[in-house]
Amino acid sequence: MKERVLITDLAKFSVNDGPGFRTNVFLKGCPLKCEWCHNPETIADNPELYWKKRLCVQCGACLEACPKDAINPPIEPELSSSEGSTYQKINRAKCDNCMKCVDVCIYDALEVVGKAMSISEIMDEVEQDKPFYITSGGGMTVSGGEPTAHPAFALALLKEAKKRGIHTCIDTNGCCDFNVLKEMAEYSDIVLFDLKHLDSAKHLAKTGIRNDLVLKNLELLCGTDSDIWIRIPVVPGFNDSFEFHTQASLYIASLGGHVKRVDLIPFHNYCQNKYAWLDKDWSYRETDAIDPSFLEIYADLYRQHGLVTTVGGSGFENIGTAKLSQEVSGIQGH
Ligand code: SF4
Ligand code: SF4
Structure with missing residues (x-):
């Protein structure tokens, strides 16, 4: 077990x-x-990554931390949070859920779902x-x-x-x-x-x-x-x-x-x-x-x-x- x-x-x-x-x-x-x-x-059945657009200030710290080049470059926060914006922080095709970005986000915009x-x-x-x-x-x-x-x-x-x-x-x-x-x-x-x-x-x-x-x-x-x-x-x-x-x-x-x-x-x-x-x-x-x-x-x-x-x-x-x-x-x- x-x-x-x-x-x-x-x-x-x-x-x-x-x-x-x-x-x-x-x-x-x-x-x-x-x-x-x-x-x-x-x-x-694996841990997943939440990105909460409302909390993201587009500081770019996660971009520096990601070893997989899976973070899209920051844009103006007003643009990313505007109605109808299609901007996504995470490139899910590249992300391997290593969660290194979560530790550097001091705004709680990134979160791990799934705790062992x-x-x-x-x-x-x-x-x-x-x-x-x-x-x-x-x-x-x-x-x-x-x-x-x-x-x-x-x-x-x-x-x-x-x-x-x-x-x-x-x-x-x-x-x-x-x-x-x-x-x-x-x-x-x-x-x-x-x-x-x-x-x-x-x-x-x-x-x-x-x-x-x-x-x-x-x-x-x-x-x-x-x-x-x-x-x-x-x-x-x-x-x-x-x-x-x-x-x-x-x-x-x-x-x-x-x-x-x-x-x-x-x-x-x-x-x-x-x-x-x-x-x-x-x-x-x-x-x-x-x-x-x-x-x-x-x-x-x-x-x-x-x-x-x-x-x-x-x-x-x-x-x-x-x-x-x-x-x-x-x-x-x-
Ligand atoms: S570290 Fe957090 S607040 Fe900064 S850009 Fe990444 S997700 Fe947004
Ligand atoms: S979980 Fe890992 S691979 Fe995915 S975006 Fe964050 S740092 Fe990059």
Whole structure:
């Protein structure tokens, strides 16, 4: 097992990735390439370099430090930060991510994404918030990226958290060997399982991978004792149709009682800056965020099958409301 893996963030007091207040451990590296990804910095499994145009004063110190001639010469700061400027500080084709430029930038305009951490270093951070986990029913969520892309490390992390009495979740795209998922699920109180599309060709077109393995793993996991929350990122033009959610609600209802909840996660574009800092094009740059209230009509499709359903995935959701709506509708659960 690797002693350390790259972490992009240890996000504290997260409220949308499992119950209560949670510390989200974002592991770097993912086999999928979802076009709408809200965390583009977690896809590659190597350290990456952010250049933050807003903080750059064009002092030129990084140009001197770069051994690969991968820094473009400074221009007037007003020109580089002007609306519509296409100036880029880093020539990504030449850059080998040695990070020598980061040390000389005293304006914090250059930053390394991906910090190698050991299990004990992560757990020391996670454990600091144990009082908040106890009062809120929260804990640690191992996310990414994709936890199953680091099978031995993520499993050892989950085991260590359980040893320390901490509630655990994994947030997975399900695209892995089932035995890896099953073993991690045994040390997870809840598996947050992402479902993106039921149509394999559409899944392939937008994520780079067919969904056959994902659906097979979800169905196999439903045959174990694991509690599962299914999370559907609702993306404009991809899976935001009434037809899709009608089919998805029928499919999930057929999976059986271990699915404890469905979360519809509306597309947003708060991540624009991350794409800009990595100099990556984002095909959803001009796409408006989905108003969460628009998804309530879809959420009701799931509720009509007896599935507790939220819009947004809050860990503090008043699930009594959802249960009440099922009772009012008079439709029995599966
Ligand atoms: S060292 Fe920092 S502030 Fe100076 S030009 Fe490079 S990125 Fe900009
Ligand atoms: S990371 Fe290294 S190669 Fe890339 S721009 Fe900075 S100094 Fe140059």
